[in-house]
Amino acid sequence: MAAANGTADADPAADPSATPAPAAAPSALLRFMTWLGRSAELLHGDTKESRRRRIRTDPPDILLTTPESLEAMLIGVKTDHAQLLGGVWAVVVDEVHAFAGDDRGWHLLAVLERLERVTGRPIQRIGLSATVGNPERQMTWLQGAGAGKRPGRAIAPGLAGPGDAGGTAAPPPGKVEPHRRLVPPAHRWTGRRPGSTRNCLLLATTKDTLLQAAALLLRGRGWVEAVTPPPEPRHLVAQQLLAATLQEHRVGDQLWPAQFTVLAGRKEIGQTAPSVLTEERPGPRGLLLGGRSWQVTFVDWGRKRVFVEPADGGGVAKWTSGSVAGLSHTLARAMREVLLGADPPVSLTGWARAGLEQWRDEDAPETVHPGGSLVTRHGTDVRWWTWAGHRANATLAATLPSVSDPVQRPTDCWVRLREDATPELWRAAREGAEGGNALVLPDVDPRAVRGLKFSAALSQRLAVSTLAARLADFEGVRAALAEPVRFESR
Structure with missing residues (x-):
């Protein structure tokens, strides 16, 4: 997810700081922004405190981050919200389908609504995906509380946009060929040059997966299964009430702890949410930070520090939303x-x-x-x-x-x-x-x-x-x- 900073009257259509953020190559985007003369930073759970301090004191033009890190900034006592986030006018959500079909998407929408309380104005929301079978519905979902109140447009093949006479929306400027792709879960296919032929090998290694693959392909080229947000996210509502209280300081900003700093010896390896430390789990408590697993050895609740040592596996750092794993x-x-x-x-x-x-x-x-x-x-x-x-x-x-x-x-x-x-x-x-x-x-x-x-x-x-x-x-x-x-x- 990328947030673009600028003045309130900035023009998103003309400003290169609205460039989408490819989730698979953040370092490449950072170099590209530098080449364009724009400052960009990367902020996530593994970012060291020294870099976080630099981001807080000198906000970049573009910040590549996650919804969880954005929420940590909103409730953080060290963050000057107006200075760091008050100038945000656009948020680009890459692989929006991965958010929309999971509880993490509801969390993202709630965080964006709270971010707009800081900016004092609506923020342009841009969702990117090559694997959305219901783009209009996903656009409405991404609009959140602004659905039906603000203009929006889904750019996708076969989808007529405002002012389009034909049955397909006009592609965006530049040498871009938008197209829907048939992509099974956990697979990513690259794009292709205009005029070339689609070419992909789908490998099935068992009898059951052969039948499933044949069923996928039977639906025809261009078919993508619709993404539906999970219903009734009551648990997210409860969590957001607590987080909003911390952000607004209406009940007390010391009632619930913020992010905990994770240390291996004297080396800081990142931060983690207090829920990871307090939820009930059998066996030793593990974390997943910096691309590896760690076992918690001691928690300093007063100073919000967690001490860990390397572990072979079992770390936790991802969402579990209770979603259904079976076929549709x-x-x-x-x-x-x-x-x-x-x-x-x-x-x-x-x-x-x-x-x-x-x-x-x-x-x-x-x-x-x-x-x-x-x-x-x-x-x-x-x-x-x-x-x-x-x-x-x-x-x-x-x-x-x-x-x-x-x-x-x-x-x-x-x-x-x-x-x-x-x-x-x-x-x-x-x-x-x-x-x-x-x-x-x-x-x-x-x-x-x-x-x-x-x-x-x-x-x-x-x-x-x-x-x-x-x-x-x-x-x-x-x-x-x-x-x-x-x-x-x-």
Whole structure:
């Protein structure tokens, strides 16, 4: 994330200090800004105190930082907010899709709203991403409290902007070819020169990942799965109330501690939030700073110092938002289409063709049917092959308690039914759901609350309710309940 400083009447369109900040190459951007005659600095949890002091006393034109470090500046007693942040007029958020689909995005929006209280005026927000399937919705999300009140524009292929007569928005000035890309999670693909052909090898190393990859490619070139912010971020609201109190000094600026300085011997290696030191975790307490793990040996609460020694692993320094790791309804349905014979419009290796044929010959007859979903019985193992995705299947299991196995783990493809389930009992359960009008939130293991950052700020009931709302997929459930079902015994 990059924040650009300037005067209140600065022109973002003409000022080179609004240059986007590539997250993968901050050092290169710093050199580029220096070459342009602009000062730029990098500030994050590993930044030494001497450099932090220099940033506070001589604010740069551009500051590359993180939402967490920005919040630390807002609540820090050493920071002159007006001097350091009062001149900010633009914030560039790189890889905005990574924020929008996670609790860290809600945290970012809250911090930006608090930053505007310091500047006394709206701040231009610029989000960058090559992997957004719903750019208009992401633009509205990034506007935060200003949504519907301030003008905004999403520049993306196939998206008409203000004044555009055609079906595609005009590209921004310069030799830039914006395009949507099909990118699976945890992968990044580079761009390409104008006029060249897209070329990428997608490697699947197991039978299951082959089917998932084929489903991705079946959706066609240019398809990107929509990013949806996690619902009901109650824990973030509670945390932001505390942080805003520190920033505004309305209740007392010494009631809660600010960032702690982390020391290995006499060497400062960075800073960490007090929540990392206070949250309940089994075993030795570990931190992740400076690209390696550390074990906490002593905490000086009065002087806000943490002493550590090197450790082999187990450090904590990242967000855990309680998000769902399974596949979406869209991708699960695409996997079903592949098993039914649909081939992705790409070149397949001999191994990939043989793997798909094996899937279709050996597994498809017992898992998919072109006329609807299947309920199969192998002895006492009864499975409803919904191909509805992880969240929808978890919701189905909670909605149909009379026929679903109460001790099952949700999967992407099927729901385990009770061994005494019969077609008559299943139909009665579906009628009890009233065609999708009487749905139930999924069950949540109370132990899962530990993975929700700032969950300690909520009651157990509210924390569990937050996770349940994030696990539910009511649209996917309604589609599964409306589909014809065949019952087969093997």
